[in-house]
Amino acid sequence: MFLRQCWQHVVGEDSTGWVDYHIEQAEQDPRGSFAGMGAALKRAVAAGVAREDLSQIARGVQVELLSQLCYMLEDNGLSEPELKGVGWGLFQTDEEGNPQAPIYSLHESVLDLDPTGREMRPKAAS
Template sequence: MDQVELTERLRRLGCPDPEGWARSQMEEGIPQLARYVFLRQAWKRILGENDHGWIENVLQNLQRSPDAPYAGQGHALKRLRELGARDEDLTDLVRGAQAELLFDFCYLLEDPGELEGGNLRAILGAGGTGFGGPRFGTNRQPARISA
């Protein structure tokens, strides 16, 4: 695939800077198309700012199975609502936690870090895991690819 075709694919996917991402893939050998698709699809799994429907789903699951694995989430939501917590605040809390977890997963794909009792980087070698995950800047935001 040449740079023109790669740029067009990224554009069709909604990439904010398809030329920059395509140039990076072609010149630096970074699999930017795969990275963009991963980030795009992963971000879709983060709650939307005004998506409060998840709360009712969790509470309904709690009624059906109060002792199921992770039912503690439903019990906690129920208590928080009884204390007057607003759905907007609960969503902000969970959305933030989801985003932090996604950022952490992306960091792990790029650099798996230290292994208990040994240096994982030394064990894996210079190539790391080979996942080539999304790169992130120091502010925990996806790194923008400069044009």
């Protein structure tokens, strides 16, 4: 369930509206959060990069991050001495929100839940 919810926030395979949205936001507020991304997207589009290609790049980066975050939920690998003894995890909870069973190896299922069913592989040439 967690991964299904996460996948809903990944750029859709054929979604390009986010490109124009971020370009417009950067033009409205050049100093705002993510304005650098909007400006870079504007330059990429002006240079002839297809919005669909930008979506494939963004989608790939988002799924890589999702996989890494899922891995960190199980193995935080803390290397900072002041954080010794600190940990976290993802757990199934009961109806009151109390932790029940830990969820392990979530990162191994990220690609399995790709809504396209292709595990982030490209579309077949038509």
